[in-house]
Amino acid sequence: MPVAILPxxxxxxxxxxxxxxxxxxxxxxxxxxxxxxxxxxxGKAFVFYPERCIADGACIGVCPTKAIFWMRPxxxxxxxxxxxxxxxxxxxxxxxxVD
Numbered sequence: 001m002p003v004a005i006l007p008x009x010x011x012x013x014x015x016x017x018x019x020x021x022x023x024x025x026x027x028x029x030x031x032x033x034x035x036x037x038x039x040x041x042x043g044k045a046f047v048f049y050p051e052r053c054i055a056d057g058a059c060i061g062v063c064p065t066k067a068i069f070w071m072r073p074x075x076x077x078x079x080x081x082x083x084x085x086x087x088x089x090x091x092x093x094x095x096x097x098v099d
Contacts, residue, residue: 005070006053007031007060009045013067016042020059020068029054 009020009032021032033048045068047053060068 005055006047006050007057007068008071009047010067010069011037011044011046013065014044015065015067016040016044017064018042018045019062019064020045023058023062027056027058029056032059 016034016037018034021034024030024032029052031047031049031053032045034043035046036043060070
């Protein structure tokens with residue numbers, strides 16, 4: 001599995017403006033998508049194609065609520081959405097990377 005430093009999006013802070021998705025798509029990497037959220041008009045951004053990220057930080061720069069930040073290096077499966085949280089708890093910790 002590849003390992004990368006990827007953007008992470010705090011779902012509580014994301015207002016669903018999709019500026020990050022627009023800039024990422026315009027610049028070429030096309031890493032982010034917007035998913036529908038029950039009870040929320042716009043939806044929320046999330047990392048869908050982690051293997052495409054070029055780590056330029058454009059998405060971080062356009063986020064009006066600072067909901068996007070760099071996260072730790074992580075393993076991911078090419079072509080699969082990155083499941084960062086499970087029941088609002090981070091699934092893997094730093095110690096799990098050390099074998």
